[in-house]
Every structure is written in structure tokens, then in C-alpha cells.
Amino acid sequence: MKTRPPATTVVLESHYHTPDAAVLAAFPVVLRAGHLRAAEDYAVERRCSPGHNLLFCVAGVGVVRVGGRDFSVGKGELAWINGYAPHAQRAVAAEPWELLWLRMDGPGVMALHRLLGAEANPVFGFEKPAAVRSCLRRVLRLMGGAALHREDGAHGMLAELTTLLRRSRRGVDGPACMSAEGERSAEGGQTLMSVIDGPLF
Numbered sequence: 001m002k003t004r005p006p007a008t009t010v011v012l013e014s015h016y017h018t019p020d021a022a023v024l025a026a027f028p029v030v031l032r033a034g035h036l037r038a039a040e041d042y043a044v045e046r047r048c049s050p051g052h053n054l055l056f057c058v059a060g061v062g063v064v065r066v067g068g069r070d071f072s073v074g075k076g077e078l079a080w081i082n083g084y085a086p087h088a089q090r091a092v093a094a095e096p097w098e099l100l101w102l103r104m105d106g107p108g109v110m111a112l113h114r115l116l117g118a119e120a121n122p123v124f125g126f127e128k129p130a131a132v133r134s135c136l137r138r139v140l141r142l143m144g145g146a147a148l149h150r151e152d153g154a155h156g157m158l159a160e161l162t163t164l165l166r167r168s169r170r171g172v173d174g175p176a177c178m179s180a181e182g183e184r185s186a187e188g189g190q191t192l193m194s195v196i197d198g199p200l201f
């Protein structure tokens with residue numbers, strides 16, 4: 001039986017972290033993280049929001065707009081949004097999504113975004129989406145704990161998440177771009193057949 005969506009968007013968790021400027025210049029860090037259950041009318045549109053947003057769809061369906069194109073995001077998929085460029089995200093009213101999400105920034109993040117072709121195809125599919133979900137839940141627990149441990153712990157989890165994202169693009173076509181009519185099409189899809197090995201950060 002399908003769960004009825006909430007009348008208003010429910011924020012189940014929301015955490016913030018403001019790193020020292022020297023730390024942000026030296027390491028990739030998690031700035032925000034949260035968990036929400038969207039209502040039918042959930043929608044966000046921004047011209048610029050410093051950082052990179054990773055949106056993991058736990059349930060339902062959503063749409064992200066990147067580079068002027070719409071991409072569908074279903075259960076078990078993750079969308080990467082470069083917040084420095086205009087972007088938008090919304091729930092599909094027939095089946096609003098539930099999201100685990102984080103915002104990260106720092107050295108190497110933009111380079112990884114380009115390396116993985118996330119501007120042309122921001123949606124990642126996974127053979128084992130439970131691993132991504134587990135990683136993001138651990139980020140939430142960390143962000144809700146003592147500030148002393150956030151940066152070191154989050155750095156390790158970002159490295160783990162990076163590995164999952166890179167594996168997702170090795171020889172696997174990402175989800176197709178969604179047409180203006182709301183149906184998936186082959187336009188805009190991109191395959192990254194190989195990526196560099198070794199540590200990213």
C-alpha cells in the first residue's frame with residue numbers, strides 16, 4: 001500500500017557545520033546535511049548556493065534541473081547539483097520523494113564534478129544503493145554529534161562516497177535526460193567509461 005505524502009514537507013533532520021576558513025581551503029568538508037520527506041508541492045530554485053549538493057532518493061520520484069535541462073531521480077538514485085550554477089529541484093506530485101542529502105565544498109570537489117560528467121548527467125545509479133544510503137546516514141549521525149569529530153569523520157565518509165560515485169560511472173550509462181514533456185529520452189545521457197584511480201583528495 002502506497003504511503004500518502006505529507007500535506008507539507010517534513011524536515012526529519014537538518015544539520016549545519018561552519019568550518020574554519022583554513023580547513024575549508026585545505027580539505028573537502030560537509031557544510032550541511034539533512035533528511036526530508038517532500039510534499040506534493042515541494043520545489044526549490046536557486047541562482048547560486050555555494051557548495052555542491054548530493055541528493056539521494058530514498059523513496060518516490062523527484063526532478064532536478066541542471067544546465068537548463070530536467071533529469072528524473074528515482075528511488076536508489078543520487079543527483080549531484082553544482083550549487084554555483086543556477087539549479088532547481090522538485091518533487092513529482094504523483095509520488096513525492098524522500099531525500100537524504102548533503103552539501104559539500106572544498107578543494108577537489110569541482111574537479112570531481114567535472115571528472116564524473118555530472119554537469120551533462122547529474123544522476124547516478126548504483127548496483128547497491130543501500131551502501132550509499134548507509135554512508136549518508138552515518139554523515140547525518142556525525143553532523144548531529146560533537147563538532148570536534150565532524151571534519152575528520154566527514155572527510156573519511158566523503159572519500160567513501162566518492163568511491164561509490166566513481167564506481168557508478170565505470171562503464172555504466174547514467175539515467176537518461178528527461179524531455180520537456182516529462183518522459184525520459186536518450187538526449188543528454190553520458191557514459192564515463194573510465195576514471196582515474198588513486199586517492200582523489
